[in-house]
Amino acid sequence: MTTTPAPAAASGTFLLGGDLPVHRLGFGAMRITGPGVWGEPRDPGEAVRVLRRLTELGVTFIDTADSYGPSVSERLIREALHPYPADLVIATKGGFTRPGPGVWLPNGRPEYLRQQVEQSLRNLGVERIDLYQLHRIDPAVPVEESLGELTWLQQDGKIRHVGLSQVSVAQLEQARAVAEIVSVQNLYNLADRTSEDVLAYCEAENLAFIPWFPIATGTLAESHGPLARVSRSHGATPSQLALAWLLRRSPVILPIPGTSSVAHLDENVAAASVRLSTEEFAALTRAV
Template sequence: MIQDSFPLGGELPVRRLGYGTAQLTGPGYWGPRGDPADAVAVLRRAVERGVTLIDTADNYGPSIAEELVAEALHPYPEGLVIATKGGVVRTGDDAWHIDGRPERLREMCEASLRRLRLETVDLYQLHRLDPDVPMAEQLGALDELRAEGKVRHVGLDSVTVEQLEAAMELTSVASVQNRYNLLDRASEPLLKVCEARGVAFLPWFPLGNGSLTSDPVCAYIAATHGASPGQIALAWLLHRSPALCPTPGTGSLAHLEENLDAGAVRLSASDLTRLDALTAAYGTSG
């Protein structure tokens, strides 16, 4: 039986199929994408459909995605969990650098709170560990923000097993975000640690950056379920581990509906065997 929810940080129940906001911005996460009213409509529809985890970041746009979240959803309904990220400074289309200095992390977090119209953000994720700043200083800055009531839970993005375990010696970690999907399971060891430690795993590129929507094996299985290949790829994640909480993003209402309908797909044992064999065939099983 598939678990529908996950207790983020051990206390915030979220629907495992959430919504990510990166696709509400332009190519390379830079600038606006289309009419802001369309983005607002997608965000509101996601919540109407029962999404309880909205994942965003200060550098999507930059700033644009967070502002759209607030415009669409503030005042936030009870039970809606807002997650954002900091630690990356974007300077152009796909151009960015990491900045994990404690003073900059504080500035970024406080700016996100203003844009999101929040006093406390439910989940604040370090978008990348800065190799030039000791981990203890970066996490210490987030702990200070948590002690001040500005951050409720802390998460990490793009980390190794060793980094996660080191971080958990320094502070409590509620979530990680790494690339993970049917064709890329290099982070499988990290997923196992998350399962064992009660840490949510929010996989980015859950649809393989679009490649899984046209995969022939996914298409074959999709046809037997009256579903789309993308829905099969998302359903596989939900079946794979109770710690996986995918947050696929889109700027299209139709695509949003399709993604969220994936939560109703129930894969058989033979389906899962075929899909696991597909992963192995691509040589990315980790």
């Protein structure tokens, strides 16, 4: 008897931290919360269905944060998927406080990060977090103190791997002098490549590069734009083409498109099977 590979498997595999194999097309769990990334989702049942559909589609990498809700995203993940499949890798983040909808304030104090790690462990129902990412470097706290605390938590067995979010190359190098960093999560997509130098660094060092806001396309998806033309030739949506471009752009890229809709999730994961030709990839790359 033969089995059909799960759709997400077509995106390929990356060895996160050298020991955690994940399918490269993952899922960002920010949008399963309420408006402004605050409170419960409008349709909690659909949020749970989205999360459960992930495993059916072969998605093995979920990215969340304690600030999504706050805590709502992590708790929903546990409700929908615990006990977790053996191949599922869950990443979370800490380093923001949320006094209200749409408000994000950095807090990298060691005692705060320890508190948030403990909270995430409880929310997710795990004894160790696969990947814990410093959500932002707090300009009021030396990065050596923030990452030093995460290193202690790693040594305590509460964190498996440490990552960063929205950093420059200089900040990444500074962080690597303090902790073993396995991933970077920066804003990056077809229309916004301001983190190109960070991606190049990650490629050279074989660090995972996790682009947030991965399906943004700007004006490229307009009816006469290059993305729209390529989309028509593939019978695919502009968002699917944007994800296909990321997957081809670098083997260290792990896109994490998010959604609160099962139908949209199916559409996003189908992008793993879209194959851009060399000419199409070059045309889209030149378009910005």
